[in-house]
Amino acid sequence: MTTSDATILVLGLGNTLLTDEAVGVRVLEHLGTFPEDQTRNLRMLDGGTMGLTLLVEMEDADAMVIIDSAYLEAAPGTVEVFEGAEMDHFLRTRSRNAHDIGLDDLMDALRLREAVPEKRALIGVQPQDLSVGEALTEAVAAAVPEAAEAVTTLAERWKPI
Numbered sequence: 001m002t003t004s005d006a007t008i009l010v011l012g013l014g015n016t017l018l019t020d021e022a023v024g025v026r027v028l029e030h031l032g033t034f035p036e037d038q039t040r041n042l043r044m045l046d047g048g049t050m051g052l053t054l055l056v057e058m059e060d061a062d063a064m065v066i067i068d069s070a071y072l073e074a075a076p077g078t079v080e081v082f083e084g085a086e087m088d089h090f091l092r093t094r095s096r097n098a099h100d101i102g103l104d105d106l107m108d109a110l111r112l113r114e115a116v117p118e119k120r121a122l123i124g125v126q127p128q129d130l131s132v133g134e135a136l137t138e139a140v141a142a143a144v145p146e147a148a149e150a151v152t153t154l155a156e157r158w159k160p161i
Helices: 019-031 051-059 085-093 098-112 138-157
Strands: 008-013 042-048 063-069 079-083 119-125
Touching (some): 008 019, 008 051, 008 138, 019 119, 019 138, 042 051, 051 098, 063 138, 085 098, 119 138
Parallel strands (some): 008 063, 063 119
Antiparallel strands (some): 079 119
């Protein structure tokens, strides 16, 4: 199946009870406000903190975009896109916390099952605060539209000519 016919899995990760950790989920919510012609081939899934239970969804993806908070060593609210091998390298070489290990484990499980989509990307947003709280910080909230736009830009670029 070509990417133009297929649905791109857009997976928003994060704990909505930990301030900026929720950014992946908040970007999905923002994408829900986009016109249908910009999101028709996107299958948006709130992955929250589901961990390995997401493996089945990810295995079936022809293409995949994951949105998550990430330590980018940048100013809070910085958005960075890691695509294909760049995504793999970033996940393997950055400092990790308990949440990050779940995403690394998912990608390794996909590799073992030979199910890693060729077209894959991680959209990382630098958090400011990961303490208990239900609202994003101002800097990270301001980055949500940029991260959402990055999703639709990838989806458009991944369409075959």
